[in-house]
Amino acid sequence: MKWQGRRGSNNIEDRRRSGGVRKAGGIGGLAGVLILLAGMYFGFDTSGFVDLGGTQVQSSGEITEADERAAQFVSVTLADTEEIWAEVFQTQIGETYAAPTLVLFKGATQSPCGGATAQSGPFYCPADSKAYLDTDFFVTMERQLGAGGDFAAAYVVAHEVAHHVQNELGILGQANRIRQQVSEVESNAISVRLELQADCLSGVWARYAQERFNSLERGDIAEAMNAAAQIGDDTLQRNAGRTVQPHTFEHGTSAQRQRWFQTGYDTAQVAACDTFSTNDL
Template structure:
């Protein structure tokens, strides 16, 4: 992705180098545990490390050159999402776009949606309308998940920003309301549609930054979508895929909806909730 000359976003909250910030189950209390579980269930965040972890001490450490480069990259990608959605919203929604803040952290941090660590992966918290990213996640994405390339990393950021777009559109509240009345399997199925819509909206962003793309960038994003499909992740963990437990969609579905968003370039092309098939 060609980012030379692209501005850096000012909507960055930099917590890198602070360390610590982990939340222990003993410090949450019964209500706190239920809140973390509920938020994790709704947003798709893996809260296991929070519930199984222990309180971690705050430490200061030096930021590596690799992390600094990842932070600059993230800031520039975030800036492109701001420009794209600020252009699309007045035209398609008839309202201005209010961009999210991207929280960059190292190791662990806290959020209103619970503790965050490298194990949770990037996520969007609707309670404070911020996206959270451990800058070391890009290495995990490439080395452990098999999703290499800078545009694979950009796709991940665009996906989390897409959840903010859904929040701006009122979709997250609607989904949460439906989920509260649904059984587990049905709630998971609704969450899959939510996540696939975010993939599609990330594709819409990709459509509008096409001039910044380099040869192979789309292949990197599509590969990333495949590598983080529920079926692929469950097989990689040595498990037989269980569709009723899926919360993000299969590799094929994630790849397909990202491609649909890229082809349409429009929010209207991402209505996963009324799609007869995914």
């Protein structure tokens, strides 16, 4: 992925250093990531059910050169999503897009949706319209999940921003309200549709990124598809040595996640990402 030397986002809140919250302008820089079974994967946002309040920051460890490079990469990727979704909202939806803030933290932090740690991974909190990310998760992706590469990391950012897009469109709030009123199995099924839609919207972003910025390189889409495969519920359960249990899925199978990302990339249309009106996920 070609990203060096390009504009970074101003919508970065850098909490990585001790001494409080620092607003960062362009230096740095899916539902949340939960620990399930023996692996980590992109999870469903829990803001409709958890409210611990506060934004207290806990920063641990020094900021390394690798940390700074990852933060700059995230900033450029976030800036890309801002431009792309502003255009998509205007041309496809007829609305104005309000971009999210991305919070960078190191070790642990708090959000209105609850606590976050390096181990629990990135998540989106609609209560404050912010995505939370410890860039150490990129290392986890590569070393533990086998999903390395710049574009795989960009897919993480795009996926969390896609949840913000769902929030802007009213989809996320409506889905959360319904999930509170149904059984666990039905709630999980709704979560799967949300996650697959976010994968599809990530594909829309990827297609626009290629056409607008010519930022994709050979192998980038394969990196995203591999990441989607590694975080499928069936793959995670199987790799954890567990029996695959479809009724517990909250994110979709590897094949489903790949197919919906590909759908978004091939069509570049938000309307093609309607995972709630199909029986064929």
